[in-house]
Amino acid sequence: MLTGLNIVIMGGDARYLEVIRKLNEMDAQLTLIGFDQLDQYFNGAVKADIDDIDAAKVDAIVLPANGTDENGFIETIFSNKPVKLTEEWLEKTPAHCSVYSGIGTPYLERCLRSANRELVKLFERDDLAIYNSVPTAEGTLMLVIQNTDFTIHGANVLILGLGRTGMTLARIFHALGAKVKVAARRPEHLARIAEMGLSPFHIDDLESHVGDVDICLNTIPAKVLTGKVIAKMPAQALIVDIASKPGGTDFRYAEKRGIKAILAPSLPGIVAPKTAGRIIANVLTDLLIEKFGEESEEA
Amino acid sequence: MLTGLNIVIMGGDARYLEVIRKLNEMDAQLTLIGFDQLDQYFNGAVKADIDDIDAAKVDAIVLPANGTDENGFIETIFSNKPVKLTEEWLEKTPAHCSVYSGIGTPYLERCLRSANRELVKLFERDDLAIYNSVPTAEGTLMLVIQNTDFTIHGANVLILGLGRTGMTLARIFHALGAKVKVAARRPEHLARIAEMGLSPFHIDDLESHVGDVDICLNTIPAKVLTGKVIAKMPAQALIVDIASKPGGTDFRYAEKRGIKAILAPSLPGIVAPKTAGRIIANVLTDLLIEKFGEESEEA
Numbered sequence: 001m002l003t004g005l006n007i008v009i010m011g012g013d014a015r016y017l018e019v020i021r022k023l024n025e026m027d028a029q030l031t032l033i034g035f036d037q038l039d040q041y042f043n044g045a046v047k048a049d050i051d052d053i054d055a056a057k058v059d060a061i062v063l064p065a066n067g068t069d070e071n072g073f074i075e076t077i078f079s080n081k082p083v084k085l086t087e088e089w090l091e092k093t094p095a096h097c098s099v100y101s102g103i104g105t106p107y108l109e110r111c112l113r114s115a116n117r118e119l120v121k122l123f124e125r126d127d128l129a130i131y132n133s134v135p136t137a138e139g140t141l142m143l144v145i146q147n148t149d150f151t152i153h154g155a156n157v158l159i160l161g162l163g164r165t166g167m168t169l170a171r172i173f174h175a176l177g178a179k180v181k182v183a184a185r186r187p188e189h190l191a192r193i194a195e196m197g198l199s200p201f202h203i204d205d206l207e208s209h210v211g212d213v214d215i216c217l218n219t220i221p222a223k224v225l226t227g228k229v230i231a232k233m234p235a236q237a238l239i240v241d242i243a244s245k246p247g248g249t250d251f252r253y254a255e256k257r258g259i260k261a262i263l264a265p266s267l268p269g270i271v272a273p274k275t276a277g278r279i280i281a282n283v284l285t286d287l288l289i290e291k292f293g294e295e296s297e298e299a
Numbered sequence: 300m301l302t303g304l305n306i307v308i309m310g311g312d313a314r315y316l317e318v319i320r321k322l323n324e325m326d327a328q329l330t331l332i333g334f335d336q337l338d339q340y341f342n343g344a345v346k347a348d349i350d351d352i353d354a355a356k357v358d359a360i361v362l363p364a365n366g367t368d369e370n371g372f373i374e375t376i377f378s379n380k381p382v383k384l385t386e387e388w389l390e391k392t393p394a395h396c397s398v399y400s401g402i403g404t405p406y407l408e409r410c411l412r413s414a415n416r417e418l419v420k421l422f423e424r425d426d427l428a429i430y431n432s433v434p435t436a437e438g439t440l441m442l443v444i445q446n447t448d449f450t451i452h453g454a455n456v457l458i459l460g461l462g463r464t465g466m467t468l469a470r471i472f473h474a475l476g477a478k479v480k481v482a483a484r485r486p487e488h489l490a491r492i493a494e495m496g497l498s499p500f501h502i503d504d505l506e507s508h509v510g511d512v513d514i515c516l517n518t519i520p521a522k523v524l525t526g527k528v529i530a531k532m533p534a535q536a537l538i539v540d541i542a543s544k545p546g547g548t549d550f551r552y553a554e555k556r557g558i559k560a561i562l563a564p565s566l567p568g569i570v571a572p573k574t575a576g577r578i579i580a581n582v583l584t585d586l587l588i589e590k591f592g593e594e595s596e597e598a
Binding site: 014134135138139141142145146148149150151152153154172175176177271272273274275 | 313433434437438440441444445447448449450451452453471474475476570571572573574
């Protein structure tokens with residue numbers, strides 16, 4: 001339980017309704033900033049403006065998936081009022097106050113460093129990334145089915161990278177009956193691909209493996225699908241690039257070559273906001289219990 | 300090979316381009332009726348009107364998936380001219396001439412019986428139905444991902460029927476990490492469901508198994524999802540009914556109850572026309588070789 005813990009939720013999309021629901025269920029004392037247009041009612045949670053709250057009493061701050069923009073403004077889907085996080089405000093919080101953001105942005109990193117408060121980047125955690133790979137893979141499935149006139153079953157599928165998402169994609173496309181090849185660099189990854197019953201090859205040999213590809217799924221955030229590689233692909237191939245923006249594909253060349261290439265870097269919040277919200281909520285709850293633990297129950 | 304065999308393709312959608320491609324590759328002599336607006340060129344295949352051709356020389360006739368309408372007209376996606384199949388015309392064909400349709404319609408059955416020609420209903424064949432279950436299952440996946448805000452992984456999925464499509468759905472949704480229950484009636488089906496590591500139950504007990512369902516997939520062409528059953532489902536459940544029209548769901552009651560229910564009876568031609576076309580082409584080729592066999596090579 002998180003009884004008595006003062007948590008401020010600042011902005012966020014539909015996923016954060018699951019975060020609010022879960023933290024509320026854990027008996028935390030919630031203040032919601034940037035939710036004034038939200039119809040849903042959470043018993044005990046209080047809607048407020050940032051200027052109304054006493055920073056000195058805040059134990060934890062939850063920011064949206066994308067943190068803040070370069071001027072410190074926070075994305076608020078459920079409000080029209082701008083919300084800005086400042087160093088001055090953060091300095092008024094107690095020293096133990098932690099900020100939980102999806103990712104770190106230059107503004108946020110700078111601000112937190114100056115104020116000397118802890119910044120936890122949830123999306124950089126392996127556990128969250130692995131849980132998130134499930135909605136990512138299902139979103140990829142959807143895009144592939146929508147954008148091909150053939151079935152995944154029996155198709156030649158090439159997956160680039162056996163990271164946290166690459167492994168989930170490999171497992172799922174294999175289970176659907178695709179012929180799956182996976183490109184990787186690290187020897188332990190190549191070994192794991194072979195163990196999974198799939199065909200491994202070294203990413204440096206990519207050019208010689210794309211000649212018969214039907215579907216190419218990239219998870220590597222580096223320019224791997226270069227013009228030279230795309231030139232060797234069949235014209236009816238489909239590329240889905242789910243690496244962080246700007247992806248790893250030469251989209252300009254793909255278009256010129258007439259190859260359909262889709263950049264889809266943040267599928268979980270789009271295809272399964274409820275599940276994606278629960279994933280954030282569960283990991284966040286674990287971290288809060290770990291940090292504030294049993295004391296909060298006495299608070 | 301089907302060298303010298305005179306085959307008339309009458310109408311059909313994008314799937315039938317694969318049929319034309321394959322039969323052409325097998326060296327059959329093709330006449331295309333209802334394709335005058337088709338840009339694609341097939342070497343050796345001749346476009347014609349039904350009145351231009353000599354019925355006495357026709358060995359086989361390929362009709363669209365849905366056969367004819369109740370007046371004998373044939374669906375022609377690639378033409379504006381109406382094409383009608385008549386008993387009189389069929390009687391002019393040689394006695395060995397066979398008609399290959401997706402399904403049988405009352406008009407078609409009557410017409411073929413009177414003319415005393417063989418009618419092969421491709422979609423009633425087990426092999427074709429099993430191959431077709433793959434694009435059907437992938438189309439179902441797409442609909443489910445599009446229409447839920449949670450992942451299939453971890454969801455309570457209920458599949459009604461372990462027929463040719465039910466088994467494919469069960470296997471695929473299980474592989475994606477769903478908790479799958481399958482309803483069936485026949486003891487050998489209930490045994491197979493258990494063998495697959497899934498939870499079987501008798502379809503007569505349906506009412507007591509829907510209380511926690513997230514996704515319900517129906518393959519049974521009979522009123523199984525009655526108002527009484529739907530009344531016991533959670534409000535956020537999704538029903539996808541892929542049984543032949545009109546499906547097995549009380550759609551009126553589902554809507555009243557606020558439960559999303561989708562009737563999607565012919566997914567293969569929609570989500571994977573190329574694969575669905577190849578499936579028809581392969582089964583058709585096998586049947587033609589079986590019937591006309593080696594003789595056709597001498598013709």
